[in-house]
Amino acid sequence: VDGRRLSERLAALARAGARPGGGVCRLALTDADREGRDRVVAWMRELDLRMTVDGIGNVVAVLPGREDLPPVMTGSHLDTVADGGRYDGSLGVLAGLEVVETLVRAGVRPLRPIAVASFTNEEGVRFTPDMLGSLVFCGGMDLEQALEQRDAAGTTVGDELERIGYRGSAPIPSVRPCAFVELHVEQGPVLEQRGATIGAVTGVAGISWTEIELVGQANHAGTTPMCGRRDPACGAAGIVTFVRRLALEIGGSHLGTVGRLVLRPNLVNVVPGSAELTVDLRNGDEAALGEAERRLEAHVEELARTDGLRCDMRRVVRLQPVAFDEEMVDLVEQSAESLAHSAARLTSGAGHDAQMMARVCPTTMIFVPSRGGVSHSPEEHTAPEHLQAGANVLLRTILALAERRHR
């Protein structure tokens, strides 16, 4: 592949939704998302690929094969978090494009078609659930329901797709792939710590998101004796502390995060009337994840009782751990070895479109190192040589799959 072209396109794409501090804010289905999509679609058009847009706005570009067999598919997403970097998601889409462009320019036409997908709303920041586009693509959610999902302002996915011109008419799924492989930045420190260039991803950790609302009694901070208070900020603080302690107790790859916490009315001299917070739990083992959820719930209920708070818990996302296809993982390792890149096996702690695709075809992912393990941040960085290495491993893996008549 042409590593320079890939890096230049990543930089060009990062201008869509660029923020002053160097970060990118390209929330799903915003004007910035449209700008990013338009840029990528223009590059796809230059290669004269067969393009489709489906009802949830997934864009799929297909390089025809020598025969009309089910394609090998790759891809990722173009949306970002509110202050993200330029690699998360974008790399997977643009590396797929780079693989196809490399083949086109080399005059190589594989047996099977190659499909490059850009899935809608992977991050789940603006609309829940995350991985919405790939979920619908795989039949995990009805299109009608997906189009009705609303952001915090009450705007629906359907209306925003119309508005930005990406509510397409292609059938769902627009293609039925024989295999799926996604290149992505690791977003964690494991590859860097192990000194490996390529991660062969064996699966994705299960994810549990819980929204908790604690309701107490808003009151004057200067006149309400401590003993008469029902202060949801104290309850929320207890939960934040518990989530960390629980994660350290469970150990292994278990993760627990309170990323969002809102007090109301959120004023210096008012005991808050309510607190709203989210708990993100992740574990590669289904039983351990379920146990963590039960302990969290018990703790929240006990704490609400002690502090005289009303509490409401809602599971807003629940994804079981996903195991990727063994043979596909082997193939990624072999591709890395054939290119003399060091490879390590690891589990993804983050959710990815690939875990949806794993429902319908043999799937795996390729990781490249994230500097300092940093992601979802303007400081997100992957070295250009690692980007190139990842795209080359993707090319080898796709080519190997695309030349197989039978799996």
Added chain:
Amino acid sequence: VDGRRLSERLAALARAGARPGGGVCRLALTDADREGRDRVVAWMRELDLRMTVDGIGNVVAVLPGREDLPPVMTGSHLDTVADGGRYDGSLGVLAGLEVVETLVRAGVRPLRPIAVASFTNEEGVRFTPDMLGSLVFCGGMDLEQALEQRDAAGTTVGDELERIGYRGSAPIPSVRPCAFVELHVEQGPVLEQRGATIGAVTGVAGISWTEIELVGQANHAGTTPMCGRRDPACGAAGIVTFVRRLALEIGGSHLGTVGRLVLRPNLVNVVPGSAELTVDLRNGDEAALGEAERRLEAHVEELARTDGLRCDMRRVVRLQPVAFDEEMVDLVEQSAESLAHSAARLTSGAGHDAQMMARVCPTTMIFVPSRGGVSHSPEEHTAPEHLQAGANVLLRTILALAERRHR
């Protein structure tokens, strides 16, 4: 006094900035504040009082006395918190007006003039510091500096005063009172618990507001191992818990509150990069308040060190405890007794304009019960008979002061 007229005016005033749930949002120098001021000024005009507006927007209406001596002053403020009730502040202004109207209608003209003040920005929600109008009135802050104070959107006090038409030209102070007495709802549960109708307020607790910013490392909640995290949400939670524990340890009338807490970027799947929170500490004893501040600072520094966070602490408000004039407190008690109302002495945990006025003349306050001790909330309520009792005690107290040639 006419209790019905007082209650009707409180209800009419509450329509300025009325919120759907029954609360009032009349933040200082907003359109709602203008509407409330205009209403009160119209009532003052009906009584043909001598009105002045000074450079910080304090409105003072004066009923002339038989002689041109320094006036007895009363009053409070018309601004509210973001979701407040209809009594906090408004009662003190409208009861002062009611006292004057009662005297005018009865044809009583006291020896000394009576001044009724409405002070600007007492709550300190929109502009810091709180009690800004009375602070400037008492010479505690230069007018120029006060006019440059900015709200969260960067708008200055001066520009907003211009905009709503309350940047007056009266000298500061517009009057030099011989005494000041403010009627206010207690905003706490003490009078209700003691079964008393009138509170004779002996002083105001010292107040300390600290803004704390904790900066860690924003990162992906699914890929960042627990041990590598620098999570400011955990630090903030530790502070919330500590502030409560400290208050319970210190005991007595000490209060500690974290009312405001903001995480950034505040997203479910991102380890926060920073947390900003406020700590409100109150104590009637200066030494105890200072000790609480020192312990808070030491705890925050230790916690930041342990969690690898950068921390920045800023004292944004610091008011020493204020002791009111003994003779004035006695007079309030005598006035209550002469009207056969039960009275109790207590210290105010909340800040009030009266504590500023105490710098320049003998001062005290009269409290009436708050149902359930609730304030700064739409549920704030004081029974009509308590409103009337408070206004009658205010009338007796003012009359007694206004007939004294010498203090």
